[in-house]
Amino acid sequence: MSSLETADHPEKLNRVVIEPLTRVEGHGKVTLLQDNDGHIRQARLHIVEFRGFEKFIQGRPYWELPVLVQRLCGICPVSHHLAAAKATDMLVGTQQLTPTAEKIRRLMHYGQTMQSHALHFFHLCSPDLLFGFDDEVRHRNIVGVIEDYPEIARQGVLLRKYGQEVIRLTSGKRIHGTGAIPGGVNKSLDRHEIDYLLKDIDQMIRWGKDAVELIKRIFFEHEAYHLAFATIDSNMLGMIGDNGAFELYAGGLRARDRDGKLLFDHVDATRYTDYIREEVKNWTYMKFPFIDSIGPENGWYRVGPLARVNNCDFFATPLAENERQVFRQLASGKPVQATLGYHWARLIELLYCTEAIKELLHDPDISGTELMSRGEMQGCGVGVLEAPRGTLIHHYEIDDEGIVTRANLIVSTTNNNQAMNESIRQVASTWLDGNELTEPLLNQIEVAIRAYDPCLSCATHAMGKMPLEITLVNAKGEVIDRLEKGATGLIRRALV
Amino acid sequence: MSGEKTFILDGKPIAFEDGDTIMDAALRAGEYIPHLCHNPEFTPHGSCRICMVEVDGRQVSACTFPAAEGSGVVNDSDQLTAQRRSLLQMLFVEGNHICPGCEKSGACQLQAVAYYTGMLALDFTHFFPRRSVDASHPDAVIDFNRCILCELCVRASREVDKKNLFSISGRGINSHLVIDSPTGKLGDSAFAATDKAMHVCPVGAILPRHTAYNTPVGKRLYDRQPVNMVGDVAGYEETDER
Known part of the structure; x- marks a missing residue:
């Protein structure tokens, strides 16, 4: 530290x-x-800021969790919507979602990751990266990007719009929908909706690829500086698929140390408390999570795109996998620790989302009619997924009447606090x-x-x-x- | 038809029969008068005051006032709409109506009437009362935060279910819904999911378990057409569409 x-x-x-x-x-x-x-x-x-969601959700019925808690955020509410929905799946005893429910939720999640990443890169960060950190402040903003690079700005806006449309069609609204409910989803996609999304998906994949090319060009223009700026050596934590594939929605947790050595792998994410603890400091409202086995001094870690792209063994889609391999060459196989590498990794993820959305749009399960599955009620539910900003954990307990008695949220940004x-x-x-x-x-x-x-x-x-x-x-x-x-x-x- | 009795509602002749209220005749003729506590299946109540109309210059509640031959009734006027908006705002601030998280949103009559009257914001300060949720029943939940004291459940339980399970206790601002059971809890009462009282709540106060948010946004009762075209929540609640 x-x-x-x-x-x-x-x-x-x-x-x-x-x-x-x-x-x-x-x-x-x-x-x-x-x-x-x-x-x-x-x-x-x-x-x-102090929000208090964990307190005021107490006393409410558990089925309100996915809809209420997503109001934490207007940028990636789908993350909270789905993490809470996964926790309520456990509460209603769902062992396995129906294929339609899981794929509709994945589609929603990829749509939101795509729009959130587009918003972050194009609207919030591209002014710094395109104009330089010391550019005149009145010019260093999205309006400046629109004036100087209208095509880049346009693609950013339309990439985000497409992601928002995926969210609208899977959850009912672009922001704060109701698609995921305990044990499943409340709608699938009809032919008209699928065709509407298919119409532009190839364009989105092309623009996703262009975005990765853009960040590579920016990065390599001043490679030494970008490799060194704000760079720190950290552990990395993220979700991983059963076969080591990049994963955003469901899988175990994997952590690597600063050199890339596995600290733990395929850990059941609902047992996160066995591996991660939180420290409180007296000068901030945000807690400091750390990997328990290493301790608070050196056990802090990074989550989000940089950690995920470093952690996974491969992407299941071809274009994103090619870009992952280029990215990993930056550190010769060790974890890329460059903090500005976050932007690069984020855009590889955006590209992955466009490819994964296309695959799902051709999957007949997304028009299925089996939307729900439920079992015996349980008293405790944990939902974990990879939000655009990193690992997100929702943990709830309910009483015999289904009223929430305890809630704990570890949001992505909290995970990155120390970093x-x-x-x-x-x-x-x-x-x-x-x-x-x-x-x-x-x-x-x-x-x-x-x-x-x-x-x-x-x-x-x-x-x-x-x-x-x-x-x-x-x-x-x-x-x-x-x-x-x-x-x-x-x-x-x-x-x- | 000769001999038919009529009154004039906003310039249109409305036929009525002896014993009809203005609301009865208007509903039968397909004319919408905004209302919350009225349901033609139960004894008119006249308590929410949303259906106030002007009969020959005098304000009366349409759901309780008898239709009269040749009378002139004003339902649609700027003054009445403004008055209704104020009444609705008072209902919103008096309870805890958090539409964004409410499972009844999109199929809530209070919300729908508020939209119909053009109520887009609140001019009064929220009371934020501390009220409870009764989740003791295996098939239903009562969220007292959203009760508007319309007494539709009281009347349904008394007149149709013959159980008399609900009543209003207290006076004025302290009025509140109470349940006839040894503990005051719904789970200890004779309430059943098949009761009429289960299906008449115009807001998100009496709710069935296990159905929240099952209807996607876009397909809820008031998502595509306003309340004056699709009618009350009560009829919708008893269909399979919910």
């Missing part, structure tokens, strides 16, 4: 705050403590240390965080020209510098 987590005498240091973080989902802030020589002594990512903190510390010590802090330099902190695609609140998302104020206070508590970014995006140095 980095030594920049807690400074010895914070009261003697100057404090710089980046608040709110922009172009991420939710609200968070970063605090940096500098000594009088400008050296960074402490860097922390704080999550400043995001380590990445910003790497950036702070490498690029900011000893320098006068400027907006472009501080944006590098945000670039490191954005790579993880965090969902800080899982419900709101801040984008673009959020008001930003950076204040530098010296050891005597005197304000010696202040930068303000107004709602118009203009930055000015305040008189102090």
